[in-house]
Amino acid sequence: MNDSIDKIKHYCGIVGIHSTTERNIPQDLFFPLFSLQHRGQEGAGISYLNNGKLVTYKDLGMVSEVLGRYLEEKRTSTVGIGHVRYSTTGGNLVENVQPIQASCNKGDLSIAHNGNFSNSELLKSKLTEKGAIFGCTSDSELVLHLIAHSMQDTFYKALKETLCYLEGAFSMVMVKDNNLYVMRDPMGFRPLYIGHKDGLTVCASESCALDILDITDYRSVLPGELIVVNDDGINSEIFATSKRKAQCSFELIYFARPDSEIFDISVYESRLEMGRVLAREDGDPSQYDLVMSVPDSGNTAALGYAKESGLNYELGLTRNHYTGRSFILPSQEKRELAVKMKLHPVKEIVKGKRIILVDDSLVRGTTSKIIVKLLKAAGAKEIHVRLSAPEVKGPCFYGIDVPTKEELISNSKNPEEIAKYIGADSVKFLPVDKLKTCYKNSNDFCYACFNNDYPVEPKTGK
Numbered sequence: 001m002n003d004s005i006d007k008i009k010h011y012c013g014i015v016g017i018h019s020t021t022e023r024n025i026p027q028d029l030f031f032p033l034f035s036l037q038h039r040g041q042e043g044a045g046i047s048y049l050n051n052g053k054l055v056t057y058k059d060l061g062m063v064s065e066v067l068g069r070y071l072e073e074k075r076t077s078t079v080g081i082g083h084v085r086y087s088t089t090g091g092n093l094v095e096n097v098q099p100i101q102a103s104c105n106k107g108d109l110s111i112a113h114n115g116n117f118s119n120s121e122l123l124k125s126k127l128t129e130k131g132a133i134f135g136c137t138s139d140s141e142l143v144l145h146l147i148a149h150s151m152q153d154t155f156y157k158a159l160k161e162t163l164c165y166l167e168g169a170f171s172m173v174m175v176k177d178n179n180l181y182v183m184r185d186p187m188g189f190r191p192l193y194i195g196h197k198d199g200l201t202v203c204a205s206e207s208c209a210l211d212i213l214d215i216t217d218y219r220s221v222l223p224g225e226l227i228v229v230n231d232d233g234i235n236s237e238i239f240a241t242s243k244r245k246a247q248c249s250f251e252l253i254y255f256a257r258p259d260s261e262i263f264d265i266s267v268y269e270s271r272l273e274m275g276r277v278l279a280r281e282d283g284d285p286s287q288y289d290l291v292m293s294v295p296d297s298g299n300t301a302a303l304g305y306a307k308e309s310g311l312n313y314e315l316g317l318t319r320n321h322y323t324g325r326s327f328i329l330p331s332q333e334k335r336e337l338a339v340k341m342k343l344h345p346v347k348e349i350v351k352g353k354r355i356i357l358v359d360d361s362l363v364r365g366t367t368s369k370i371i372v373k374l375l376k377a378a379g380a381k382e383i384h385v386r387l388s389a390p391e392v393k394g395p396c397f398y399g400i401d402v403p404t405k406e407e408l409i410s411n412s413k414n415p416e417e418i419a420k421y422i423g424a425d426s427v428k429f430l431p432v433d434k435l436k437t438c439y440k441n442s443n444d445f446c447y448a449c450f451n452n453d454y455p456v457e458p459k460t461g462k
């Protein structure tokens with residue numbers, strides 16, 4: 001499906017590195033950030049310690065565009081952090097790109113954050129009353145203000161106090177002096193991994209970003225864990241606990257890379273299982289001829305469906321990977337053209353066939369409608385759309401950009417009506433209770449945008 005048209009978007013990915021010996025840290029940061037490009041394509045940046053001073057470089061653009069220069073340059077350092085960002089509509093400003101570096105009464109520090117605080121409005125209005133001035137619309141800046149306002153006598157205590165004010169989702173890395181701080185919220189909304197090799201400690205949103213640096217000894221940062229990495233070693237403590245865990249189930253359905261491990265689960269295996277469950281829900285496979293995916297988001301679940309059903313898995317849609325990041329789509333005609341530029345049917349495969357078409361989710365239905373039209377025009381006899389996500393019905397307050405309730409097609413149409421709207425012969429979603437069977441410790445997940453069971457209610461500033 002065309003990522004620029006009808007996909008739920010992630011806000012970001014983060015990386016932190018500490019080394020006990022001097023290395024080219026900016027270059028080291030490039031590779032894991034490159035591996036996390038799928039988590040944000042609008043901006044990238046790094047902060048690192050250079051001769052005792054914190055330096056930050058960031059800009060709008062892809063990792064290779066913004067940070068490619070560091071592949072050519074040698075800059076020795078021992079600690080740094082990095083960030084890739086996707087911005088919401090109207091928020092694509094360089095000021096919002098992270099890391100955010102600041103000088104305050106506790107010294108120079110820089111932060112990179114994945115997630116959203118569900119009480120950011122409330123905290124912002126309280127801080128504004130006290131005279132705080134915000135330089136960007138990203139709520140990550142709040143952390144810096146809270147640290148600066150803290151009356152605690154050490155930076156570490158001020159940081160811990162700050163973390164206890166925050167609600168919602170935060171996987172964060174911070175650099176101050178020669179220290180790397182790594183934090184994950186007590187409910188564990190967003191993934192975060194940490195690993196080591198020969199004096200090098202790396203943390204990142206997904207394990208694929210550690211693999212690229214050949215770090216194989218890694219683990220998930222625990223919900224509520226605060227880790228400090230410096231030349232004395234690695235110190236960890238649980239700063240807060242929560243009875244309820246709320247790991248984002250959408251991370252495993254769609255956001256994370258299939259070769260990653262997150263939440264101690266293989267993304268690939270869980271998507272295969274989603275496909276298998278979809279096939280079991282459908283029952284008798286003899287009514288279909290083949291299974292195919294909407295590449296790339298539906299690939300692994302489609303394979304799982306094929307394995308379970310015994311149907312052939314075919315590559316009936318070709319994806320053009322060279323179409324760039326985004327399009328301005330003022331009309332339906334141009335929207336169709338944009339989908340056509342990205343996805344094209346293989347006529348020889350689809351002609352006369354009854355097709356199971358697997359994708360991860362169906363949000364507004366606009367892109368699915370175009371894809372079904374393309375496949376039917378190429379001769380497909382029947383299209384049965386299967387989604388490895390349940391019906392998306394509500395917003396996310398924890399770092400995912402879900403369209404408004406009014407825009408979400410599942411709020412106004414049932415699956416039969418959706419099928420009619422997109423021109424498919426049937427549409428089926430993976431129900432929430434079946435999705436849960438694909439995860440170990442399924443109660444430790446958030447399913448709120450599917451079932452309206454919000455782990456933390458957002459707090460407004462009023």
Ligand code: SF4
Pocket residue numbers: 189247248249250251395396397398399400446447448449450
């Ligand atoms: S509301 Fe949806 S997207 Fe947001 S954290 Fe929960 S499952 Fe993930």
